């Protein structure tokens with residue numbers, strides 16, 4: 001509880017530029033200071049307004065709970081996000097275990113990112129977090145470390161779908177180490193100036209905005225530096241359909257549907273999907289010379 | 297009320313209930329964060345549900361000899377077609393907002409969509425020839441043409457399975473229901489044919505039609521015992537099939553209490569239909 005309170009206090013700091021409230025628990029509820037103008041709703045660098053908070057917290061995929069996007073928020077109350085510990089190990093010089101308080105000490109900044117789901121819908125979400133690169137720097141990856149493997153918590157008694165046999169748990173994701181070190185890659189513990197709701201991956205999740213949403217693994221308990229490319233949850237389920245890279249790419253359709261456009265939640269009509277979800281300037285060089293239809 | 301009218305009343309109540317329920321939910325803003333997606337998905341599920349229901353009357357008539365539901369068959373099929381058209385219209389008009397460049401590209405690059413479109417194309421001639429006039433004009437060909445509903449349903453189930461990231465229980469369940477239903481029909485078919493042949497022989501053999509319907513004489517009495525027994529059996533066929541279908545609906549859709557209230561009313565009205 002204290003950990004999350006502290007995170008949220010950091011969040012309030014970043015979002016409203018206020019002084020730190022004295023008590024962690026009240027910080028979660030803190031409204032912007034009445035003396036200052038209310039902050040305008042966040043928008044991304046392209047001028048896209050952030051999605052309504054109520055939409056971002058009631059419509060999302062989190063298969064550990066259910067495969068229904070409307071159903072996740074309804075089941076989230078069963079989950080207890082604290083206490084929490086995040087193990088960081090594998091091919092590193094200084095393996096470590098981080099609590100939410102430790103993570104808060106890395107600093108919290110607001111980043112408004114577009115989130116594009118592989119199913120063809122999207123949102124714009126103001127995250128609170130810090131670049132994963134900072135955490136990696138702390139544990140000092142060995143030179144053999146080429147990939148980063150992430151794992152979600154396994155708690156079948158608190159997460160409905162995990163207690164059934166349909167999928168291979170726990171959820172696993174992975175990044176190439178240069179992707180993990182990219183400044184866009186965020187370890188987030190809040191959104192919309194508040195602590196992360198359970199349905200959105202409390203207490204700590206990854207955000208990789210130029211890749212399809214399923215790469216942004218939630219409720220992370222383990223980060224491991226490895227030499228070989230990890231097999232992710234979706235790769236294991238259907239290797240021909242979901243690759244390791246999963247970069248947003250309007251020109252590489254899913255085998256069963258087009259990825260050329262998306263429905264932005266809260267907006268009428270459709271938008272053209274942007275290459276690398278609009279982050280090509282920051283990420284395209286990492287894939288220079290690669291055939292993105294092969295490395296999908 | 298005339299029994300035909302009662303069957304039609306039930307059919308139209310069941311047929312329009314989803315549209316009305318969805319309309320109310322949409323007007324109240326109760327379709328969640330993605331109302332457009334919710335409408336496209338719901339109309340697709342209802343299309344498939346009604347197409348599946350439209351297969352029941354002939355199966356029930358083969359299995360039990362009860363022909364009451366056959367009166368509803370064409371309407372059930374038309375509701376399936378109607379919801380499929382609405383599904384496409386909502387997709388093009390609301391989701392794609394008539395951005396036809398994007399829609400054509402989605403169609404070109406999406407096998408999931410081709411399969412849906414193919415299913416809809418198969419239904420087109422069926423909907424067109426669903427009037428009494430066409431039934432008369434086509435004669436025995438009508439029945440043969442309308443067997444196209446089976447490939448259409450199979451394609452629709454494939455389409456349903458294909459729009460999700462992974463294999464869902466919904467389409468698998470529908471395949472199971474379809475296989476059970478058609479296997480039962482195939483098993484019962486020879487007996488039903490024998491029943492019909494006996495009936496024809498009786499008529500040819502000089503027995504007056506009147507005699508058959510007045511008394512309990514002729515082949516009817518031999519194959520189905522007493523009229524009371526027959527009535528109970530028919531009612532059970534009706535109610536069991538509706539229960540089977542509600543189970544189906546439960547898995548396939550997520551509409552609210554309003555829909556269930558209407559459906560249950562229809563079941564109770566159905567029980568009291570004089571067959």
Ligand code: HEM
Pocket residue numbers: 333336337338339340341342343344380383384387403409410412413414415416419452455456459
């Ligand atoms: C007989 C015709 C059709 C039937 C029975 C049908 C049925 C369905 C069903 C059951 C779903 C899944 C709903 C869910 O998510 O639970 C669906 C989804 C979908 N259908 Fe169809 N469909 C038909 C025709 C079409 C056509 C012609 C198109 C477009 C060309 C189409 C495009 C789609 C799309 C894009 C989805 C995914 C919607 C979403 O997830 O947002 N369908 N359909």
